[in-house]
Amino acid sequence: MTYCCGILVRDGLVMIADTRTNAGLDNVSTFRKLHVFEEPGRHVLALSTAGNLSISQAVISTLQEGLDNPETGQKETLSTCSSMFRATQLVGRAVRHVYELYGDALKDADVRFDVSFLFGGQVNGGRMRLFMIYSAGNFIECTSDTPFLQIGEHKYGKPVLDRSIGFDMDLYDALKSGLISMDSTMRSNLGVGMPIDILVARRDAGHSELNYRIEPGEPYFHDLRERWSAALRAAHTAIPRPPYGRQR
Amino acid sequence: MTYCCGILVRDGLVMIADTRTNAGLDNVSTFRKLHVFEEPGRHVLALSTAGNLSISQAVISTLQEGLDNPETGQKETLSTCSSMFRATQLVGRAVRHVYELYGDALKDADVRFDVSFLFGGQVNGGRMRLFMIYSAGNFIECTSDTPFLQIGEHKYGKPVLDRSIGFDMDLYDALKSGLISMDSTMRSNLGVGMPIDILVARRDAGHSELNYRIEPGEPYFHDLRERWSAALRAAHTAIPRPPYGRQR
Numbered sequence: 001m002t003y004c005c006g007i008l009v010r011d012g013l014v015m016i017a018d019t020r021t022n023a024g025l026d027n028v029s030t031f032r033k034l035h036v037f038e039e040p041g042r043h044v045l046a047l048s049t050a051g052n053l054s055i056s057q058a059v060i061s062t063l064q065e066g067l068d069n070p071e072t073g074q075k076e077t078l079s080t081c082s083s084m085f086r087a088t089q090l091v092g093r094a095v096r097h098v099y100e101l102y103g104d105a106l107k108d109a110d111v112r113f114d115v116s117f118l119f120g121g122q123v124n125g126g127r128m129r130l131f132m133i134y135s136a137g138n139f140i141e142c143t144s145d146t147p148f149l150q151i152g153e154h155k156y157g158k159p160v161l162d163r164s165i166g167f168d169m170d171l172y173d174a175l176k177s178g179l180i181s182m183d184s185t186m187r188s189n190l191g192v193g194m195p196i197d198i199l200v201a202r203r204d205a206g207h208s209e210l211n212y213r214i215e216p217g218e219p220y221f222h223d224l225r226e227r228w229s230a231a232l233r234a235a236h237t238a239i240p241r242p243p244y245g246r247q248r
Numbered sequence: 249m250t251y252c253c254g255i256l257v258r259d260g261l262v263m264i265a266d267t268r269t270n271a272g273l274d275n276v277s278t279f280r281k282l283h284v285f286e287e288p289g290r291h292v293l294a295l296s297t298a299g300n301l302s303i304s305q306a307v308i309s310t311l312q313e314g315l316d317n318p319e320t321g322q323k324e325t326l327s328t329c330s331s332m333f334r335a336t337q338l339v340g341r342a343v344r345h346v347y348e349l350y351g352d353a354l355k356d357a358d359v360r361f362d363v364s365f366l367f368g369g370q371v372n373g374g375r376m377r378l379f380m381i382y383s384a385g386n387f388i389e390c391t392s393d394t395p396f397l398q399i400g401e402h403k404y405g406k407p408v409l410d411r412s413i414g415f416d417m418d419l420y421d422a423l424k425s426g427l428i429s430m431d432s433t434m435r436s437n438l439g440v441g442m443p444i445d446i447l448v449a450r451r452d453a454g455h456s457e458l459n460y461r462i463e464p465g466e467p468y469f470h471d472l473r474e475r476w477s478a479a480l481r482a483a484h485t486a487i488p489r490p491p492y493g494r495q496r
Binding site for chain 1: 403404406407408410411412418420421423424425427428432435436446448457458460468471472475476477479480481482483484486487488489490491492493
């Protein structure tokens with residue numbers, strides 16, 4: 001299982017991903033799911049992955065090796081794409097390329113071609129954007145009405161984001177919301193686990209501001225989990241008991 | 249969609265169910281999903297349902313009409329069952345009876361035999377118990393380690409229960425937790441909606457203490473939703489910003 005969220009606020013982009021993979025509960029490992037592609041001054045791109053690990057890794061490798069552009073005959077990579085839209089289309093084409101290579105064999109083995117991505121960043125000083133890319137290579141874009149996207153085990157952590165995220169919030173408040181959302185998910189699903197990779201990219205900075213791994217026991221995140229739990233307990237206690245019925 | 253939860257604490261049982269059903273987003277209705285069977289002094293039983301409405305309603309009607317017991321030749325109903333275990337087995341048999349009647353036809357129509365139940369209560373002064381019954385008629389029992397069970401859209405509301413429910417808590421605090429969990433679910437899934445049916449049965453009372461429908465706009469529940477939102481916002485604000493990165 002996996003949980004990744006991406007948050008795009010006025011000030012910039014936050015990407016958060018766990019690192020747990022499992023093939024059954026008895027085969028649990030740690031793999032990076034948040035991949036950062038950065039050429040300072042040209043582009044900052046973050047791609048987080050959910051779904052079948054062999055597929056998502058093949059997509060990442062395909063992007064690194066480059067894809068032939070049938071029109072120009074040139075190799076295209078994230079470094080040759082002139083905009084976020086083109087870069088997102090390239091990720092989509094890489095997904096379809098991997099599907100062409102392995103789709104039939106996976107079907108024969110009764111394995112679903114299950115993969116999804118969050119892809120955010122800024123290219124050549126263009127608009128900072130955040131997309132969710134599906135297994136067919138198609139994608140949707142995050143907008144200011146709902147300035148976050150999630151992939152993987154998204155339900156446990158969604159109520160926290162629904163209530164706290166707004167386009168005008170501070171970038172590090174957005175990171176805080178994302179970490180609380182990750183905490184809620186990890187508590188309810190063993191398939192989502194530490195360490196957690198985070199990326200923060202400020203709009204128009206031309207480089208990432210934070211590219212960090214939160215390891216188990218890291219003091220701030222530990223404190224956040226404790227404080228959030230205590231605050232929920234206090235909030236629960238502060239609400240009056242239901243007035244219905246014949247209470248003792 | 250549906251969300252129902254059952255909570256079994258030392259003092260008794262709480263059952264909560266929404267009432268929204270939908271066949272697609274364009275066909276939304278209100279149906280009772282929490283069914284109470286009560287003979288004061290003999291039994292208090294609450295059955296909440298999730299899944300295909302035609303199946304769950306057929307199970308309820310089958311229970312009301314009674315099932316032939318092949319061993320005794322007698323009609324068995326919830327009123328003839330001598331214990332919670334027997335009553336739960338009867339619900340399971342009713343599910344299989346409905347499967348025998350409609351299972352093949354549903355399969356032909358490509359409709360999954362999708363149904364599940366929470367079934368809690370007390371019979372003849374025996375142990376108060378809470379079960380989750382699956383579409384095969386098999387069931388699991390709630391224990392004091394994790395004193396709640398959920399059916400339907402269970403993920404959005406689970407973090408709240410994971411953090412707040414304990415076997416020793418007050419019965420109406422358990423109801424409050426369940427209502428907060430219902431609120432979180434309703435905010436994130438349009439397929440779960442008001443009104444909300446609730447049942448509270450105190451252990452060994454021999455009758456239900458509360459059997460109530462919370463209608464939209466009901467002041468206590470409205471206040472609970474507002475207070476919970478405000479408390480989450482305050483909790484979020486009170487947690488320090490992440491110390492990582494070069495913040496402005």
